[in-house]
Amino acid sequence: MKEYRVGVVGATGMVGQRFVTLLAQHPWFHITALAASARSAGKTYEEAVGSRWAMPTPMPEAVKNMIVMDAQEVAAVASKVDFVFCAVDMKKDEIKALEEAYAKAECPVVSNNSANRFTPDVPMVVPEINAEHIEVIPAQRARLGTKRGFIAVKSNCSLQSYVPALHPLMKEFGVDKCLVCTYQAISGAGKTFETWPEMQDNCIPYIGGEEEKSEQEPLKLWGKVENGVIVPAKEPSITAQCLRVACSDGHMAAAFVSFKKKPSMEEIKERWASFSGPAQELNLPSAPKQFLHYFEEADRPQTKLDRNLEHGMAVSIGRLRPDTQYDYKFVCLSHNTLRGAAGGGVLLAELLAAKGYFD
Ligand SMILES: NC(=O)c1ccc[n+]([C@@H]2O[C@H](COP(=O)([O-])OP(=O)(O)OC[C@H]3O[C@@H](n4cnc5c(N)ncnc54)[C@H](OP(=O)(O)O)[C@@H]3O)[C@@H](O)[C@H]2O)c1
Numbered sequence: 001m002k003e004y005r006v007g008v009v010g011a012t013g014m015v016g017q018r019f020v021t022l023l024a025q026h027p028w029f030h031i032t033a034l035a036a037s038a039r040s041a042g043k044t045y046e047e048a049v050g051s052r053w054a055m056p057t058p059m060p061e062a063v064k065n066m067i068v069m070d071a072q073e074v075a076a077v078a079s080k081v082d083f084v085f086c087a088v089d090m091k092k093d094e095i096k097a098l099e100e101a102y103a104k105a106e107c108p109v110v111s112n113n114s115a116n117r118f119t120p121d122v123p124m125v126v127p128e129i130n131a132e133h134i135e136v137i138p139a140q141r142a143r144l145g146t147k148r149g150f151i152a153v154k155s156n157c158s159l160q161s162y163v164p165a166l167h168p169l170m171k172e173f174g175v176d177k178c179l180v181c182t183y184q185a186i187s188g189a190g191k192t193f194e195t196w197p198e199m200q201d202n203c204i205p206y207i208g209g210e211e212e213k214s215e216q217e218p219l220k221l222w223g224k225v226e227n228g229v230i231v232p233a234k235e236p237s238i239t240a241q242c243l244r245v246a247c248s249d250g251h252m253a254a255a256f257v258s259f260k261k262k263p264s265m266e267e268i269k270e271r272w273a274s275f276s277g278p279a280q281e282l283n284l285p286s287a288p289k290q291f292l293h294y295f296e297e298a299d300r301p302q303t304k305l306d307r308n309l310e311h312g313m314a315v316s317i318g319r320l321r322p323d324t325q326y327d328y329k330f331v332c333l334s335h336n337t338l339r340g341a342a343g344g345g346v347l348l349a350e351l352l353a354a355k356g357y358f359d
Contacts, residue, residue, distance in 0.1 A: 007033035007081040009071045012040050012049050014190040015087035015112050018342030024060035033080040034068050041070035054192050078107035083358050087112040103149035110349045111153045112341050120229035124153045127351045128277030129167050130221050139228030156213040157340025158182050161332035162255045163218045164315045168275040174260030175236040181254045185247040188336045204244040214240035250307030251336045256326040284350040288314040301333040312338025
């Protein structure tokens with residue numbers, strides 16, 4: 001496989017640090033630029049991150065002395081890389097402008113930000129679910145007037161557990177409606193217990209914008225490419241409540257589902273066990289071998305025990321049982337900064353590389 005030079009824009013942040021950690025040993029992608037705000041620019045990566053390093057493993061040696069670039073100096077960053085990963089904490093319109101500036105500098109952008117998730121010709125992809133949406137990229141390039149440059153995004157971390165669990169059941173059984181409550185870790189806000197001490201022994205029943213994303217983004221994932229845009233699906237109806245809980249990493253979800261044609265519990269478990277997608281078929285380096293793992297134990301999955309399953313790229317499911325108001329209920333878990341953020345971004349980039357979009 002061809003190898004590529006990559007940049008991380010927002011490299012000093014929580015998701016950026018995950019990208020740096022994952023890319024330090026990547027077989028296809030090699031970091032040649034790190035960028036962040038003007039506050040960090042000109043410092044070594046080690047100085048710029050300082051005490052904010054929040055990864056469980058030490059900062060990779062190869063990046064410690066790299067000089068952080070100013071993310072706004074787009075031409076300079078773009079000249080050093082074949083594409084960038086982007087995860088920045090800025091206003092939505094500023095992120096949109098920044099991502100478009102990179103794309104227009106002929107530097108493809110694989111983004112973790114929400115700013116472009118509903119741009120109709122920007123594919124939002126979970127490689128096991130809707131890999132074919134990348135076919136909208138030529139239409140986006142035509143709009144942007146680029147030859148190489150484009151933006152592709154990954155979806156929000158909150159839905160990375162229940163959407164993969166629902167997906168293998170959709171076609172055959174028709175998901176009618178879904179109610180979901182998510183229990184989301186503090187790293188999802190770019191925080192640790194040191195930087196957010198109020199979260200110790202606490203639960204906060206509000207995460208700005210998260211419920212809307214949890215309800216709407218799945219419909220784009222299940223949409224279709226038509227005339228150069230992605231037309232979102234109209235169903236199923238999803239209602240969500242999203243809570244911040246005192247966990248460092250790992251978003252849990254409790255889901256309640258009704259079907260048009262009710263499957264048996266055995267049928268559901270069999271569809272989960274046998275499910276795979278293009279990420280597995282293409283043998284992408286970051287793809288979990290088994291995407292969906294079902295636990296028979298009544299007290300699993302647990303955030304602390306199971307979030308790192310298959311390097312944090314698999315989804316754990318458990319407690320499937322009949323419900324009194326919906327057909328079934330179950331719980332599911334995914335690692336929010338791995339599968340839900342940087343890991344999902346790297347997997348999307350691997351799909352784009354395998355399909356020739358960075359050439
Ligand atoms: N955390 C998660 O689990 C998660 C999951 C999915 C998606 N996301 C999304 O990923 C993005 C980053 O999240 P995060 O949790 O990593 O945030 P974070 O820890 O606050 O990091 C923010 C990053 O943005 C940079 N930045 C801030 N202002 C900037 C500017 N004006 N120009 C250029 N860079 C700037 C920061 O650089 P300095 O260090 O120089 O300030 C830092 O590198 C957000 O859009 C978030 O919604 C996060």
